[in-house]
Amino acid sequence: xxxxxxxxxxxxxxxxxxxxxxxxxxxxxxxxxxxxxxxxxxxxxxxxxxxxxxxxxxxxxxxxxxxxxxxxxxxxxxxxxxxxxxxxxxxxxxxxxxxxxxxxxxxxxxxxxxxxxxxxxxxxxxxxxxxxxxxxxxxxxxxxxxxxxxxxxxxxxxxxxxxxxxxxxxxxxxxxxxxxxxxxxxxxxxxxxxxxxxxxxxxxxxxxxxxxxxxxxxxxxxxxxxxxxxxxxxxxxxxxxxxxxxxxxxxxxxxxxxxxxxxxxxxxxxxxxxxxxxxxxxxxxxxxxxxxxxxxxxxxxxxxxxxxxxxxxxxxxxxxxxxxxxxxxxxxxxxxxxxxxxxxxxxxxxxxxxxxxxxxxxxxxxxxxxxxxxxxxxxxxxxxxxxxxxxxxxxxxxxxxxxxxxxxxxxxxxxxxxxxxxxxxxxxxxxxxxxxxxxxxxxxxxxxxxxxxxxxxxxxxxx
Numbered sequence: 001x002x003x004x005x006x007x008x009x010x011x012x013x014x015x016x017x018x019x020x021x022x023x024x025x026x027x028x029x030x031x032x033x034x035x036x037x038x039x040x041x042x043x044x045x046x047x048x049x050x051x052x053x054x055x056x057x058x059x060x061x062x063x064x065x066x067x068x069x070x071x072x073x074x075x076x077x078x079x080x081x082x083x084x085x086x087x088x089x090x091x092x093x094x095x096x097x098x099x100x101x102x103x104x105x106x107x108x109x110x111x112x113x114x115x116x117x118x119x120x121x122x123x124x125x126x127x128x129x130x131x132x133x134x135x136x137x138x139x140x141x142x143x144x145x146x147x148x149x150x151x152x153x154x155x156x157x158x159x160x161x162x163x164x165x166x167x168x169x170x171x172x173x174x175x176x177x178x179x180x181x182x183x184x185x186x187x188x189x190x191x192x193x194x195x196x197x198x199x200x201x202x203x204x205x206x207x208x209x210x211x212x213x214x215x216x217x218x219x220x221x222x223x224x225x226x227x228x229x230x231x232x233x234x235x236x237x238x239x240x241x242x243x244x245x246x247x248x249x250x251x252x253x254x255x256x257x258x259x260x261x262x263x264x265x266x267x268x269x270x271x272x273x274x275x276x277x278x279x280x281x282x283x284x285x286x287x288x289x290x291x292x293x294x295x296x297x298x299x300x301x302x303x304x305x306x307x308x309x310x311x312x313x314x315x316x317x318x319x320x321x322x323x324x325x326x327x328x329x330x331x332x333x334x335x336x337x338x339x340x341x342x343x344x345x346x347x348x349x350x351x352x353x354x355x356x357x358x359x360x361x362x363x364x365x366x367x368x369x370x371x372x373x374x375x376x377x378x379x380x381x382x383x384x385x386x387x388x389x390x391x392x393x394x395x396x397x398x399x400x401x402x403x404x405x406x407x408x409x410x411x412x413x414x415x416x417x418x419x420x421x422x423x424x425x426x427x428x429x430x431x432x433x434x435x436x437x438x439x440x441x442x443x444x445x446x447x448x449x450x451x452x453x454x455x456x457x458x459x460x461x462x463x
Contacts, residue, residue: 016323019165020304020331026167028300030158033174035296037181037210041203044185052200055136058124061267063141063148066113068263070106070152072256076248077102077156078303079310079394081163086314092231095160099233101244102156105252110149117145136200143204147211154215157222160233163307169225173217181210254403255394261403265410269418269436273429276422280429283368286354287433291376291383294339298332298384302391305329309395322455325392329385329448336384343377372433379437382444389447396454405446414439 038060045053077098084094116123121138125131158170184206191197198205222228266288274281305328312320343350351369355362390402418435421427427434 012320013323013327016308016320016327017331020301020308020324020327023162023165023167023307024301024304024328024331026171027162027303028297030167030171030174031296031300032293033171033178035293036178037174037207040178040182040185041207044182044189045200045203048189048199051133052136055133056140056200056203058129058133059120059137059140059144062120062123062137063117063144064263065260065267066109066116067148067151068259069256070109070113070148071155072254072259073105073109073248073252074102074152074155074159075255075306075394076105076250076252076399078159078163078306079251079397080244080247081160082307082310082395083314083397085163086311086316095163096231096233096235097241097244098248099156099160099231100237100239101241101248102159103153103237104240104245105248106152106156107149110152113148114145117141117148140200140204143198143201144207145204147204147208150208150215151211154211154218157215157218157233160231161218161222161228162303163310164228165307166227169218169221173214173221176217177210177214180213181206184209251394251397251399254399258390258399258403258406261406261410265415265439266436268415269432272419272422273432276428277368279365280368282365283351283372284429284433286351286365286369287372287376289354290343290350290373291380294336294343294380295383295387297335298387301328301332301335301384302388305388305391306394309392310397313396321396324395325451325455328388328392329451332384332388333381336380340377340380343380344374347371347373347377368429371430375430375433375437379440382437382440386440386444386447389444389451392451393447393454398450398454401450402447405443405450409443409446410439413442 041056042053045056080098080102081095084091084098088094118141119138120141121134124134124137129137154170154173158167161167161169185203187193187195188198188202188205189200190202195202219234222231222233270281270284270288273284305325308324308328309321312324347370348366350373351366355366355369357363357366393399393402414435416435417438418432421431421434422429423431425431
């Protein structure tokens with residue numbers, strides 16, 4: 001038995017396992033680091049005042065609705081680069097042109113997003129939010145929105161270094177940005193180190209500066225590194241490449257729509273639970289935060305799977321395509337199984353990290369938090385598999401059918417089930433979370449089934 005295992009690990013499957021783990025590790029840590037930046041902002045908003053935290057939350061929700069569109073477009077760059085490298089490991093001009101068109105496309109997204117975010121106050125007021133909170137959120141967004149473009153450019157450059165299987169620089173830059181953002185937030189929000197006290201707007205200024213730092217630092221590393229500088233990514237930046245530009249949109253737009261479907265259904269869940277009960281809304285925030293943290297691992301594996309599957313597809317190696325995808329799904333599924341066991345078996349312990357149980361108000365939230373965390377545990381495996389399945393399919397440039405899966409799974413299956421249970425059977429927030437779990441399970445089954453079919457067919461075009 002041990003001899004069989006050693007033989008497998010020494011063969012093609014073992015090589016692929018090590019390659020996927022080596023690539024996904026730094027990507028996962030970078031994802032965690034990016035969450036740390038957001039967490040720093042939220043903590044300092046809470047230090048400023050509960051009202052600032054509420055206004056900041058409103059602004060950030062609107063920001064992420066447009067942010068995910070840009071990320072979806074930027075994600076098209078990774079499979080395009082991987083296919084080029086799979087065909088020709090020494091390609092230079094092709095990679096430079098692909099990255100350039102990715103930067104062009106994300107610039108257009110950012111320009112449209114700026115028009116939306118500049119009118120944050122008007123949009124939130126039209127949605128019936130408190131006028132003072134809407135005004136504060138508007139001032140915050142007018143400072144924060146300028147960081148969107150450099151962040152999307154940073155994400156595009158991350159795809160470049162990941163495709164070349166050297167993602168560590170992205171982690172180092174993001175870790176440095178955590179410290180810079182924290183220092184700037186503290187100085188600009190509270191008037192420390194001789195800086196003026198901008199309050200909530202200071203957090204937006206800090207985030208924008210940190211985003212510029214991330215892009216400039218990663219681009220500086222690429223320009224100086226011996227292996228990377230030969231690509232001259234910003235050389236002749238003004239030169240168009242129509243076919244590549246269209247391909248970025250053809251692959252990226254469905255990815256952006258997929259993200260919008262998922263983010264949108266969770267936002268609806270938040271607003272719906274908020275209408276039911278404040279204690280359940282607080283419990284929902286705790287469970288969602290825990291699920292968001294565990295999700296960083298399969299998300300990183302999915303990004304690595306896109307590259308590994310793309311490299312195999314570019315090389316025309318059908319067996320390597322299948323190996324890359326199934327190893328990624330096995331790694332992610334195994335991790336999320338462990339997380340499911342943790343969340344289901346210890347929900348009260350996990351909730352205790354977020355609640356002061358000596359506070360009567362916190363004790364009122366605890367029963368709901370225990371239930372919601374347990375339900376979050378039940379969909380851990382599905383959440384991981386749907387993300388990694390989509391990542392594998394992106395490696396084959398297959399993004400349109402997964403978009404339809406997300407739309408049907410979240411909005412036709414999951415949300416109606418949740419609303420029906422919440423209000424029809426009066427399960428309230430529990431019903432909403434059962435609906436979310438059902439939607440994720442449905443999408444996961446569809447994604448894995450499509451991957452299984454594509455893996456069997458190898459290089460047959462999507463259809």
